[in-house]
Amino acid sequence: MADPIGDPLTGGPRRRGIYLLPNLFTTAALFSGFYAIVQSMNDDFVGAAQAIFVAMVLDGLDGRVARLTRTQSAFGAEYDSLSDMVSFGAAPSLLMYEWALQPMGKLGWLGAFVYCCGAALRLARFNTQIGTVDKRWFVGLPSPAAAALIAGLVWVLHGEYQVVGRDIHWFAWGLTLFAGLSMVSNIKFYSFKDINLRRAVPFWAVLVVMLGFVVITIDQARVLFGLFAAYALHGYVLWALSRIGRWRRGRRLSPGAGSSPRRP
Numbered sequence: 392m393a394d395p396i397g398d399p400l401t402g403g404p405r406r407r408g409i410y411l412l413p414n415l416f417t418t419a420a421l422f423s424g425f426y427a428i429v430q431s432m433n434d435d436f437v438g439a440a441q442a443i444f445v446a447m448v449l450d451g452l453d454g455r456v457a458r459l460t461r462t463q464s465a466f467g468a469e470y471d472s473l474s475d476m477v478s479f480g481a482a483p484s485l486l487m488y489e490w491a492l493q494p495m496g497k498l499g500w501l502g503a504f505v506y507c508c509g510a511a512l513r514l515a516r517f518n519t520q521i522g523t524v525d526k527r528w529f530v531g532l533p534s535p536a537a538a539a540l541i542a543g544l545v546w547v548l549h550g551e552y553q554v555v556g557r558d559i560h561w562f563a564w565g566l567t568l569f570a571g572l573s574m575v576s577n578i579k580f581y582s583f584k585d586i587n588l589r590r591a592v593p594f595w596a597v598l599v600v601m602l603g604f605v606v607i608t609i610d611q612a613r614v615l616f617g618l619f620a621a622y623a624l625h626g627y628v629l630w631a632l633s634r635i636g637r638w639r640r641g642r643r644l645s646p647g648a649g650s651s652p653r654r655p
Contacts, residue, residue: 410462416453417467417474420446424478427542431486437550439486440542444615446478447535472514479538480510484567487541490549491556491563502564502571506541509571510534516575529580532573532623536580540570540623543616551612573623580626 423446430439453471457463484507492499513534524530544566548554556563607614 409466410457410460410464412460413453413457413462413467414470416449416456417471420449420453420478421474423449424474424482427478427482428485431482431489434489436486436490436545436556439482440546440550443478443482443486443538443542444546446474446482447539450475450478450535468518472518475514475534476511479534480507480514483538483541483570484510486545487556487563487567490545491560492567494557495560495564498564499560502567506537506567506571509574510537513537513574526584527582529582531576531578532570532580532626533582534574536619536622537570537574539615539619541567543612543619546612547616570623573626578626578630580622 423442427439427442427446430436430442450471453467457467484503487506488499488503492502495502513531516531517529520530544563545556548559549556
């Protein structure tokens, strides 16, 4: 990060600063992830789950703020990835382990590790694929969506229905593995990055957005968990439909497919 031009005051290399505004949002997201870890250790599972969702909002804002203010930097991109690893890798895995997986012994912490390792691999692969993949699609489940799946389950079951995590530890373990392995899969998930927010939209679109906010406000836990569960499944549904369509096209194009044998 050093400037090749020397500093006229010290004679050494001139050092560049960092942009404050987008990194403030990244720091706030990192704090939310760290707060989720602390609350998980204190058995405040609902507070930890809510902190992960707050980190998601802040993580979505830092990049947009950087682009709007033209303050993108390599430092900000690396800092954002490290923050994501804490908020969407370490925090959800510890939350699920403390809430449900701890009584399972080795299987429990191995399941939490699979999720944590999946988040690390997902972030590393994302950084290396920037500029080389179709921006309309994520390859593998994004780590914020995987974290929302874990946090949403805890928020709904523990916060709304007072379910004890160890009573459903096998289901929690399976969901943790599903989220962790989905992050490193080759399944494509829609990224919503091709939506142009600067383009004029019909008036009814604004009403739909307002209705969405109202629905989320009425029942945050169930609605958010339902949305992210549907998002996590839609990639597999699209993959299955594409495989079925490819199989049908192969049958139509195969020699003799659908033709009746000729009579002598």
